[in-house]
Amino acid sequence: MDKTNHYDALVIGGGPAGLTAGIYLSRARLKTLILSEGTVGGQMVLTHEIANYPGVESISGYQLSNIMKKQAKSFGCDIKANIQIAQLELNGKVKSVVLSDGNHFTSESIILSPGGRSRTLGVPGEDLFKGRGISYCATCDGDFFTDKEIVVVGGGNSALEEAVSLTKYASKVTIVHQFDHFQAFKHAVDEAQNHPKISFRMESVITAFYGTDHLESVDIKDLKTGVVHQFPTDGVFIFIGYVPNTEFLQGKVELNQWGEIMVKADMSTNLEGVFAAGDSTAKRYRQVTTAVADGTVAALAASDYLHRKNSND
Numbered sequence: 001m002d003k004t005n006h007y008d009a010l011v012i013g014g015g016p017a018g019l020t021a022g023i024y025l026s027r028a029r030l031k032t033l034i035l036s037e038g039t040v041g042g043q044m045v046l047t048h049e050i051a052n053y054p055g056v057e058s059i060s061g062y063q064l065s066n067i068m069k070k071q072a073k074s075f076g077c078d079i080k081a082n083i084q085i086a087q088l089e090l091n092g093k094v095k096s097v098v099l100s101d102g103n104h105f106t107s108e109s110i111i112l113s114p115g116g117r118s119r120t121l122g123v124p125g126e127d128l129f130k131g132r133g134i135s136y137c138a139t140c141d142g143d144f145f146t147d148k149e150i151v152v153v154g155g156g157n158s159a160l161e162e163a164v165s166l167t168k169y170a171s172k173v174t175i176v177h178q179f180d181h182f183q184a185f186k187h188a189v190d191e192a193q194n195h196p197k198i199s200f201r202m203e204s205v206i207t208a209f210y211g212t213d214h215l216e217s218v219d220i221k222d223l224k225t226g227v228v229h230q231f232p233t234d235g236v237f238i239f240i241g242y243v244p245n246t247e248f249l250q251g252k253v254e255l256n257q258w259g260e261i262m263v264k265a266d267m268s269t270n271l272e273g274v275f276a277a278g279d280s281t282a283k284r285y286r287q288v289t290t291a292v293a294d295g296t297v298a299a300l301a302a303s304d305y306l307h308r309k310n311s312n313d
């Protein structure tokens with residue numbers, strides 16, 4: 001075994017969950033490598049301002065990512081960003097990862113934290129106005145729309161519950177939904193339907209976003225008549241589902257029907273020595289704080305596993 005490329009722990013994904021795992025593992029003097037497909041920081045780097053991370057009143061996601069990265073490195077954690085995994089072996093006592101550049105790493109344990117992404121509408125202007133009027137997270141961005149008129153897209157529990165929560169900030173919320181009925185629980189539908197600030201555009205879809213620096217209007221198409229209206233709005237929140245970045249884990253570790261990694265309370269998976277953390281796991285609330293908490297638990301459980309393994313070897 002090549003000792004230079006052999007680690008106590010490999011962490012797949014360098015978002016807040018993976019970085020936190022890296023901090024805890026390296027601080028416990030375990031030789032750790034974080035491998036991340038994108039830029040280190042994950043979805044945090046897409047976040048203009050994080051105002052709900054305890055102890056830090058307001059910080060850009062990019063800055064918070066850099067602090068976490070520096071902290072992990074200060075404890076000796078190795079980090080490789082912008083990599084691509086070509087082969088992954090999670091079974092057996094020694095785990096193995098081969099990158100597309102041919103680099104090969106092995107480890108005694110592994111933490112999976114590849115995060116996820118919000119499902120997008122895929123219509124013109126969406127990429128341009130992401131973070132400039134288009135949001136996928138009410139908890140994160142609701143406050144920026146105080147006294148503004150906004151649109152919420154979707155018809156499931158998230159869309160209706162978040163639409164109600166956004167009425168704390170927005171002066172008016174219009175829900176745009178493609179069907180003539182909702183897929184949410186009755187109490188969520190009732191609460192939205194009885195709310196004085198919420199109105200509905202049923203059997204309708206957004207077909208384009210417009211603006212200059214910031215989103216100013218959307219095209220809404222009535223699916224019954226085919227008529228398209230331009231609808232002025234300050235912001236659009238899209239809640240049409242969440243996709244975990246677990247395509248590369250299909251058939252390798254237990255996932256649920258939505259592709260989320262199944263974990264126990266200590267973030268262990270169905271495989272020995274394999275743990276998971278953050279937005280890619282099966283859970284309801286996805287925030288930096290919850291990712292950081294998962295990363296902590298996964299790292300402590302992995303340390304414990306390694307300690308027991310070494311005592312028995």
Ligand SMILES: Cc1cc2nc3c(=O)[nH]c(=O)nc-3n(C[C@H](O)[C@H](O)[C@H](O)COP(=O)(O)OP(=O)(O)OC[C@H]3O[C@@H](n4cnc5c(N)ncnc54)[C@H](O)[C@@H]3O)c2cc1C
Pocket residue numbers: 012013014015016017018035036037038039040041042043044046047048049050051052053085113114115116136137139140141245248277278279280286287288289291
């Ligand atoms: C626009 C936006 C604003 C947000 N604002 C806030 C906020 O204000 N406050 C808050 O608490 N939360 C906010 N969130 C949510 C928060 O960013 C996430 O909950 C958190 O980043 C999840 O952390 P994670 O480490 O699980 O995953 P991620 O942050 O998604 O990181 C996962 C990392 O793994 C990498 N990866 C993916 N697949 C692979 C692979 N196959 N191999 C290797 N690496 C891989 C990814 O490139 C990424 O770097 C926001 C999210 C978005 C999108």
